[in-house]
Amino acid sequence: MTSLAEQARSFAATLTELVNGTVSNDVQFVTTLLDDDRTAWVAPYGSEKVTKPALIPLTVRGVEPRLWLAAQFTTRLDDEGEHLSVASSKFALCVDHATSNSLIRVEYERGKGHEPGGSARHRRPAAHVQVHGSSTQLGHAQALAGSRYRPLEKLHFPVGGRRFRPSLEDFIEFLYDEGLLPATHEGWRDVLDRTRGDYLFRQLRAAVRRDGATAADQLRTMGYEVTPPPE
Amino acid sequence: MVDTISMDSFEAELDDALVSAHVSREEFIERGLADELEDEGLRALWLIAGPVLTSDG
Numbered sequence: 160m161t162s163l164a165e166q167a168r169s170f171a172a173t174l175t176e177l178v179n180g181t182v183s184n185d186v187q188f189v190t191t192l193l194d195d196d197r198t199a200w201v202a203p204y205g206s207e208k209v210t211k212p213a214l215i216p217l218t219v220r221g222v223e224p225r226l227w228l229a230a231q232f233t234t235r236l237d238d239e240g241e242h243l244s245v246a247s248s249k250f251a252l253c254v255d256h257a258t259s260n261s262l263i264r265v266e267y268e269r270g271k272g273h274e275p276g277g278s279a280r281h282r283r284p285a286a287h288v289q290v291h292g293s294s295t296q297l298g299h300a301q302a303l304a305g306s307r308y309r310p311l312e313k314l315h316f317p318v319g320g321r322r323f324r325p326s327l328e329d330f331i332e333f334l335y336d337e338g339l340l341p342a343t344h345e346g347w348r349d350v351l352d353r354t355r356g357d358y359l360f361r362q363l364r365a366a367v368r369r370d371g372a373t374a375a376d377q378l379r380t381m382g383y384e385v386t387p388p389p390e
Numbered sequence: 391m392v393d394t395i396s397m398d399s400f401e402a403e404l405d406d407a408l409v410s411a412h413v414s415r416e417e418f419i420e421r422g423l424a425d426e427l428e429d430e431g432l433r434a435l436w437l438i439a440g441p442v443l444t445s446d447g
Binding site (some may be wrong): 187193195198199211253259260266283313 | 425426428
């Protein structure tokens with residue numbers, strides 16, 4: 160398998176293809192490698208600093224953008240040192256370029272959450288959605304439950320866990336379906352389906368690597384002959 | 391396109407951002423590990439820096 164830098168660069172190229180084929184123009188995702196060779200950040204070109212990733216304008220025909228997409232990924236190689244793994248990520252629909260304030264954000268921290276194999280209890284699921292808004296019903300429910308008031312954006316809605324969390328493709332599709340995208344490129348869904356297919360393929364392979372016994376059991380029930388590797 | 395950044399430069403960037411947010415690095419790590427960073431900007435920063443600072447992920 161190739162190095163962290165090469166795999167992260169390939170990931171950046173896929174993101175570039177996705178964004179330029181769906182919701183924006185002339186965006187280039189780039190890779191910044193930390194000199195410990197263990198961490199690589201993937202973010203849009205134009206970021207002033209690693210710690211301040213650039214936003215992606217949501218416009219496809221030269222119209223002045225009014226909404227922006229945030230997309231940042233911190234990557235590493237997996238425990239075997241072979242495959243690219245996202246250690247943490249965020250994507251969001253931003254309503255203010257200056258502050259990067261968002262309406263909705265999807266966050267992921269690989270080491271967090273409550274999944275089997277985790278080493279600690281955490282307050283947030285590894286993958287979660289936060290919505291910045293208000294809900295009268297939420298306040299009512301919290302009062303009925305005897306809980307203190309917490310605004311909607313403080314809630315972390317779990318979404319799929321480590322392996323089956325939403326992809327950037329899912330988020331873009333959500334924005335389109337809910338009328339939150341100003342415009343899209345012609346043929347955008349074909350681009351999205353192609354890159355999402357690759358993502359789901361990689362996630363499934365990662366899930367199999369992490370639980371080969373269950374994968375082998377399932378294949379046997381389907382009539383495959385599966386031979387375990389030598390010890 | 392692959393750029394490289396040194397750990398020293400990264401830490402300097404991080405410390406600049408934390409100074410702007412009026413948070414010490416120790417508090418940042420402590421609250422990040424405890425899932426107590428609620429501010430959106432600090433959360434975004436944690437998602438970038440947390441795996442490096444904690445060797446997590």
